[in-house]
Amino acid sequence: MTPPTEPIRSCPYRDFDDFRRVHRLLVETYPITPLGWNWEFRRWEGWHFHEAVAGWKPVWEQQVRLWETTAGQLVGAAHTEYGRGDAYLDLHPDYRHLEPEMITWAEDHLAAANDGQRQIDWYVMEYDEPRQRLLAQLGYVQVEWAGVIRRLYFGDDALPAVRLAPGYSLRSVRPGDLADCQRIADILNASFNRTFHNAAEFHNFSTLAPSFRFDLQLVAEAPDGSFAAHVGVNYDATNGYGIFEPVCTHPDHRQKGLAQALMFEGLHRLRASGARSVSVDTGTAAAANALYESIGFTEACSGFLWRRVWS
16 A cells, blocks of 8 residues: 555546446455445445445545545545435545544545435444544534444354244355345345335346355255245355345245244354355344344444534
8 A cells, every 4th residue: 555645636426437436445455444434335235335326426526535646546436325424434544644534535425415404424433532532622522323333254163053943944145046036125125124125136236246145145044945044144255254235134034033044044154165254234122133143243333423413
């Protein structure tokens, strides 16, 4: 990495070549940053490809800004997730001096307008005291919403056997099967009380996301052929790092241990792929965190929203 004394310039986010540059930054900084410092690779892929309409979206060019050395080495990106009112930094840790400039850009381009005021939120990890101090100096205050990232390290101990409740079968999502894509949309909508998921978004994600593997997309199939539970497993072979996302069970099939069984199967498949660790991102719901703790996700890092409202 170029020494941070070299001049840095900001530049527009232009095309899928820039998508790959940010993706590479996320992978390269994972082993040298704490858990949750930057977005994980699957989230960045999902933001672009878990969409009903495939292809480059010009709006992304206004929602992302890049910072690079004069030699063209990407060192940071500022961007939104929901379009307005929220912002995130993905940053090489040697370049923290860029944070004020990146925050200013986000305030100018990503803040939401409401009743004559502007508002923007940053999600900041609890351990990141320097960023919290910076935001406080800039007029931000911490608000109540919080999330948790949990991580499990693979040791030498044997993994638990996979035991699925009677009447259910475990399998992977079938490549190119649009009926399976619709079943994935159905269980996401039912599990998370949504209506917007559809078959096309999963089909596009499965086709275009660099890390996607069908053998790691696990489902518990009910006797009627519907999906009773789904666990998506994503794998970064460079870092030996897996991610569980999403983890969900249909309301009609809960309290049967289906998600736990799928996660155990995912652990077996990740270990066979060479994984050394796996993470899962969750909120503060007691049931979800109890599930992850029971599986062995002992490391936990919390984060909070920091908000600024101004005229």
